[in-house]
Amino acid sequence: MVWFLAQQAGLQRLDLLHAAGKETRLAKLTGGKAPDVDWTLIADRINKRFKYKPGKDAFCPSSYLTYEDWFLRALSPATHELCMAQAALADVCAPVQGKAWEQVPSGEMSLKISIIAVSELLRLLDGHRLLQLRLRWPDYHRVHSPVDGKITDVCCCQKDELFPGAESLTIFSFSTAFGLVRLLCIGEWSVQSFVAMAKVGDEVAKMDELGHFDLGSQVILSLPKGADVLFEGSPRLFPGDPIADCGKAKELPREADETTTRNRSFAE
Structure with missing residues (x-):
């Protein structure tokens, strides 16, 4: 509903991202229905807004049908290997x-x-x-x-x-x-x-x-x-x-x- 009302109100792109996040959080907390949005597009816009690193190719999957696909993305095998090499350099990583x-x-x-x-x-x-x-x-x-x-x-x-x-x-x-x-x-x-x-x-x-x-x-x-x-x-x-x-x-x-x-x- 928050996402729908935001669209109807013609909010700016950043406000729409916040609206999608707010409605998704509410759905997770209450067991309600998550907003029907393009999560690949949302992720791309969020990454650009926050200057997020690393790039999408560091994770699996790199495109997202659902909120969970994006939020719970896994490390790619190549990224995991690099992280393992890093972790070996100290007692605590x-x-x-x-x-x-x-x-x-x-x-x-x-x-x-x-x-x-x-x-x-x-x-x-x-x-x-x-x-x-x-x-x-x-x-x-x-x-x-x-x-x-x-x-x-x-x-x-x-x-x-x-x-x-x-x-x-x-x-x-x-x-x-x-x-x-x-x-x-x-x-x-x-x-x-x-x-x-x-x-x-x-x-x-x-x-x-x-x-x-x-x-x-x-x-x-x-x-x-x-x-x-x-x-x-x-x-x-x-x-x-x-x-x-x-x-x-x-x-x-x-x-x-x-x-x-x-x-x-x-x-x-």
């Missing part, structure tokens, strides 16, 4: 595409809408360092393992469960060679919009798929003591990009550094 922030040990951080003291979230997660990656609407929405290890817990928390005011979210706990790593997958505020594929007991390697988001999202990584973050500022990252070393003290050769820079341009 980016699990998603998004903009990264490293949270300082003191102060507050915001999730989707809630705010919590960083020290309190570290206490709840039994962690030492937090990294936050926020996804935009056009970003790739599948989530990959950031580490090599074993999944020891998958906790699906409902709204207010992790702490008062908290969003609904899913927490993966990984036992690794360098300690406990946790990954928070935060979807919509009031409903669980992360679909987990991996389960407790699974042995995973970096870039193994853990699940996907159905709606807007962000992730938070909780890392153990000794983690050395490999980025500065708030870079745009792509799955597999090296983000932390945890005690192995690797020294990357010059050509590996060049590969890292080149491949990271996927998301920059």
Whole structure:
């Protein structure tokens, strides 16, 4: 209905994109009918509007009959191979595409809408360092393992469960060679919009798929003591990009550094 009314009102192209997104989100939340639109055209316009990278040929499929075809597109075999090569350069890799922030040990951080003291979230997660990656609407929405290890817990928390005011979210706990790593997958505020594929007991390697988001999202990584973050500022990252070393003290050769820079341009 929002999409139809937007068309009838003669809204500008960007407004029509927002209308399509709003009606699609409402349909996903309520189980209603999604708008009947050309999702390949919508995706092309969104990519142009947000200057999205990488190009469509980095994914499968590259044309879309439905919203899910676009939102849940997979990495192409060639892209996945490049991401795997990136992931091998560090102990911890980016699990998603998004903009990264490293949270300082003191102060507050915001999730989707809630705010919590960083020290309190570290206490709840039994962690030492937090990294936050926020996804935009056009970003790739599948989530990959950031580490090599074993999944020891998958906790699906409902709204207010992790702490008062908290969003609904899913927490993966990984036992690794360098300690406990946790990954928070935060979807919509009031409903669980992360679909987990991996389960407790699974042995995973970096870039193994853990699940996907159905709606807007962000992730938070909780890392153990000794983690050395490999980025500065708030870079745009792509799955597999090296983000932390945890005690192995690797020294990357010059050509590996060049590969890292080149491949990271996927998301920059």
